[in-house]
Amino acid sequence: MSLYSTRRLHALRMIVTGGGTGGHTYPALTTVNALQxxxxxxxxxxxxxxxxxxxGLEATIAARNDIPFRAVTTGKLRRSLSPRDVARNLADAFRIPLGIVQAALTVARVRPAVVLSTGGFVSVPIGLAAALFRVPYLMHEQTLSLGLANRILARVATRVLLSHEASLEHLPPRARSRAVVTGNPVRPAILxxxxxxxxxxxxxxPAVPLVLVTGGAxxxxxxNRMLAEALPALLPYCQIVHQCGKxxxxEMREVAGRLPAHLAHRxxxxxFIHDELPDLLAAAAIVVARSGAGTVAELTALGKACVLxxxxxxxxxxxxxxxRHLAQRGxxxxxxxxxxxxxxLRDTITGLLADPARxxxxxxxxxxxxRPAAADHVVTEILTAAAGGAG
Structure with a gap:
């Protein structure tokens, strides 16, 4: 039975869930900001x-952005058969049902017009509760191959939002007709x-090419160690800004101190790079980075030449x-x-610096x-689902 008795939504009430890592949490926050x-x-x-x-990180992010927060119990299913992980799975097997009950009570009390999840095992209880109460439920996947939690939730989601076209083949067959490729939301400041x-x-x-190197927050x-050895051979051809982590x-300051005087200023x-990151990304001729979902979403939205x-x-x-997916497609x-x-690393960067066309x-x-408009696309899906689900 639907939770709604009227088709008209006077105020959009939404539950958002997702967290555990920044890769799940920040797309949710970006979407919330775009919706607001x-x-x-x-x-x-x-x-x-x-x-x-x-x-979880999501509790910190919600508090920092004045978003009401409610905690539920959850567990994680680990694929490893090591004795330690088997024991942890057994312990979590008792936590998961409790989390589902808590989530069901939350959905029943809040009566949301729509639920959005962005992954992590904390999404599972709320996603199942939304399906139980027939609340329109949108699931977003950031990675190319679906995580285990989203493989479960894709079977009950009203709409499956993907970041990559290639993710369609990883969905259960019955979920593909409910899928749409929105992209992974990127915060506007990056663009x-x-x-x-x-x-x-x-x-x-400004006359010397900039290479931005980051291993994430x-x-x-x-x-860091690859770059430390390559620096003396790279700096005659470029200048480098390096986010190395706390x-x-x-160690990297010691490396900097050993550079020849005529190169050290480069x-x-x-x-950690704070508010300057969007400006440095805009200035960079080449970006060297990990290939996490958020990083890749930003670099592709900007159309940056990157070494992953x-x-x-x-x-x-x-x-x-x-x-590999991006490399195979040039x-x-x-x-x-x-x-x-x-x-x-040295040869790749110097080769790119010498070849602007490449x-x-x-x-x-x-x-x-x-997909720089990913957040707006997700918001459109949220509003469409909420309007269609009221009744």
Whole structure:
């Protein structure tokens, strides 16, 4: 039985769930912000509730953005057969039913017009509860190959929102007719960078190509060490801004201190790049990065020439899958396995610096995979589902 007795929605009430990692949490936040902006144009605002794990990143993000939050219990199904993971699965087997009951009570009390989930096992209880009460339920997948939670939820979702065309083949057959490719929401600031401002922020020379190197918010030791060895051979041809992470900052500052005096000014290292990131992305001729879903969404939306070094221990090997998918289509260069060496990094970057036409072609190909309007597309799907579900 539907929770609704009227077809007219006077105020959009939505539950959003998803979290555990930034890859699940930030697309949800970007979508919420886009929804608020869309409704503000009509003089209204959505009634929101974020459901997640009490100690998860999503709780912090919701509080920081003044979004009401409710915690539920959840568990995770691990595919490993190691004794430790089997024991943890047994413990979580008792937590999952409790989470579903909590989620069902939440949906029954809140009576949302629509539910949006963006992945992570915290999405499972709310997704199942939405299906139980026949509330329009939209599931968003950021990665190319679906995570286990979304493989479960795709079977009950009203609408399956994908970031990649190639993800369609990973869906259960019956879910494909309910799928639409929206892309992965990218925060608007990323798309509005000013290259002159980025160069000025780090005292860089506009006449020298910029290479931006990042291992993500926490940095990446593998990338740091590859770059450390390649730096002396790269800096005669470019300038580099490097986000190395807090743990690698002291080590990379020591590397910087050993550079020849005539090259040292061309290397800028930071543990974390804050508001300048969109400007630096706009200014960069080449970006060297991991191939997480959020990073790839940003780089393709911007049409950047990029060198991807996938994290080798990502869940379901998703970073390798994504990097190879783009590389096979000429939309990125991938350094992985035996190719992930300082020498290959040096040769790849110097080769691209010497070949502007190749850089431009990489950027154009990357842009064909980018969806800068993804957040707006997701919002349109939310509003359509909410309107159709009221009744």
């Amino acid at each position: 902006a869309r409704l503000a144009e009509t003089g209204t605002a959505p009634e929101l509730l974020w459901v997640g794990v009490a100690n 509005q960078g000013n290259p002159e401002r980025g160069l000025a922020a780090y005292g860089l020379d 926490l940095g990446a030791q593998q990338i 743990l690698g900052h002291d 290397y800028r290292v930071a543990d 070094i996938p994290y080798p221990h990502a869940a379901a090997d998703e970073q390798r899958v994504t990097a 939309a990125a260069i991938t350094l992985d396995g035996p190719e992930a060496t300082p020498e290959h 850089r431009a072609e990489l950027g154009r190909s990357a842009a064909t995979h980018g």
